[in-house]
Structure formats: structure tokens, C-alpha cells
Amino acid sequence: MRMRPAVAVTFLTATLSASMLPATAQAADRTAADDTTFSNVVVNGGKDIVLGLTTRKTVTITWTAHDPQGVAASWAYPWHGPNTDDADGVFPLPAGACVVSPADPTTSTCKVSLGVDAARDFDHNGLAGAWKVLAGAQDTTDEWTEIDEAGTANFKRYAEVTVNASPEPVKKGRTITVTGRLTRANWDTGTYTGYQDRPVQLQFRKKGSSVYTTLKTVTSGVGGKLKTTTKAKADGYFRFVFAGTPTTGPATATGDFVDVR
Numbered sequence: 001m002r003m004r005p006a007v008a009v010t011f012l013t014a015t016l017s018a019s020m021l022p023a024t025a026q027a028a029d030r031t032a033a034d035d036t037t038f039s040n041v042v043v044n045g046g047k048d049i050v051l052g053l054t055t056r057k058t059v060t061i062t063w064t065a066h067d068p069q070g071v072a073a074s075w076a077y078p079w080h081g082p083n084t085d086d087a088d089g090v091f092p093l094p095a096g097a098c099v100v101s102p103a104d105p106t107t108s109t110c111k112v113s114l115g116v117d118a119a120r121d122f123d124h125n126g127l128a129g130a131w132k133v134l135a136g137a138q139d140t141t142d143e144w145t146e147i148d149e150a151g152t153a154n155f156k157r158y159a160e161v162t163v164n165a166s167p168e169p170v171k172k173g174r175t176i177t178v179t180g181r182l183t184r185a186n187w188d189t190g191t192y193t194g195y196q197d198r199p200v201q202l203q204f205r206k207k208g209s210s211v212y213t214t215l216k217t218v219t220s221g222v223g224g225k226l227k228t229t230t231k232a233k234a235d236g237y238f239r240f241v242f243a244g245t246p247t248t249g250p251a252t253a254t255g256d257f258v259d260v261r
Contacts (some may be wrong), residue, residue, distance in 0.1 A: 009133055035069075036063065036065065038063055038066075041133055043061050050156045051158055052118060055116075056116065056118070057205055058114075059116050060114075062111045065137045066106055067140075070106055070139060070140040071128055072101070072137075072139055074135070074136065075135070075136050076133055078134075078155075079134055080132070089122075092242070097110065097112070124188050131155055135150035156244070156249040157185045157187065159244065159250065161253045162180045165178045165258045169259035171261055175232070177228075177231050178238050181220075181225050181226060184248050193224075193227075198220045200218050201216075201241045202215045202238065204238055206234050207237075212255075232258065233260065235258070
């Protein structure tokens with residue numbers, strides 16, 4: 001993923017049409033068309049992009065391009081690294097689409113969809129976290145510009161958490177032991193590995209209710225293991241809930257029912 005992709009763009013008329021940016025323009029310095037501006041750059045509807053080991057999904061980028069001369073073409077893609085020339089993560093894009101505002105021919109709303117394949121695109125854990133979004137445009141006088149940090153996107157490692165409450169059944173007032181494990185996708189090794197030293201909530205939902213209540217917070221141990229105790233008060237479901245981190249998505253275990261007699 002080191003190389004910079006050929007950038008896909010869309011040329012605008014009263015209707016939609018798509019074409020690739022000429023190779024000479026791809027190699028040009030980003031010094032022209034300084035009056036082009038970009039706004040409302042949104043990736044995946046503003047939601048985190050959470051990937052396991054083999055996750056495949058389509059991610060959409062939307063943005064607005066504005067130029068006093070009119071926008072002839074525009075493009076956008078996420079990248080990761082110290083700068084675009086030394087990026088360790090970047091996505092080649094298919095052709096997108098832009099629509100010229102009938103009320104304002106200098107403004108275009110744009111949308112592009114890219115295919116994300118975790119097994120192909122994410123080969124090390126350092127790619128988890130915030131990515132920047134490059135946005136570019138060519139105006140109707142053939143001048144063009146690119147803004148390396150026009151927006152952001154969050155790519156996160158998928159996490160899982162399990163739960164087991166025992167004994168089952170149990171007498172009211174007795175101690176219930178709740179165990180589980182917090183793991184997350186390890187892109188370095190291609191496996192799921194334990195996530196240690198993370199706060200995880202133990203929650204309980206009484207039978208017949210739809211609401212979970214947090215009982216306590218437990219810290220995951222070696223290998224992501226979770227273990228705590230609580231008192232048996234009523235029939236209901238126990239679960240562990242992990243809120244996530246800047247590099248890892250949230251996880252919620254399926255509730256484990258305990259019969260209290």
C-alpha cells in the first residue's frame with residue numbers, strides 16, 4: 001500500500017460523467033487553483049469503520065467542492081502516514097460522481113464509494129486509528145489543487161467479548177462468578193488476541209425487563225481475561241460491555257441467563 005494510486009475523478013456537465021485525471025496532472029505540484037475549497041467531507045456517514053481480519057465493506061465519502069471558476073472534476077480518498085508521499089496506507093478509488101448545483105454552478109456535491117478489504121488493505125496494527133482524507137479538484141480553466149487534510153476517517157480493529165455466569169441455577173443471596181474474555185483483531189498476526197488492561201462493564205438485565213444496568217467495571221487481565229463476582233438477587237441476564245478505544249471498536253457480549261431460586 002506504499003504506492004500512490006491513480007486518482008479517480010469525475011468531470012461535470014449538466015448530467016453526470018466520469019473520467020480519469022490525465023497522467024500529467026497526477027504528477028503536477030499542488031500549487032494551482034488555490035481558490036478551490038472543500039467542505040462537508042464525511043466518511044462512512046461519520047461512523048467509525050471497524051474491521052476484523054477478513055471484513056469486506058463499501059465505504060462512502062461525500063464532500064462539497066467550490067470554485068469561483070466552476071468545478072470540472074473532484075476526487076477524495078483516505079490516507080495514513082506522516083504525509084502523502086510517505087503514506088503507509090492509501091486507497092485506490094473507482095470513479096465517483098459529482099453534481100453541479102443548479103442554483104450555484106460554482107458548487108458541486110460529490111460522492112465516491114471504495115471497497116475496503118481488511119485482509120488486503122490492513123496488514124499491520126499501526127494502521128488502526130485516525131486517517132486523513134485528501135480532497136482535490138480541477139476547475140473549468142484546467143487549474144487544480146489538492147488538500148491533504150480535508151477530513152478524517154477512523155479505521156478500527158474489531159473487538160469481541162464473551163461472558164459466562166455461574167453457577168446456574170443459583171440460590172438467592174449466593175455468589176455468582178462472571179467470567180469472560182476480551183479479544184480484538186490482530187492485523188499483524190492474522191488472529192484474534194487478548195486485549196489486556198481495558199475497562200469493561202458488567203451489566204445486568206432483570207428477567208422481563210429490556211434495560212441493562214451497570215453493576216461494576218472490571219479490568220481485563222492477561223490474555224484479555226475477565227473475572228468478577230456479584231450476588232444473586234433475581235432471574236436475569238449478565239453481560240460484559242466494552243466501550244472501545246481510539247484504535248479498537250466497541251463490543252457487547254450476548255447476555256447469559258441465570259436462574260435464581
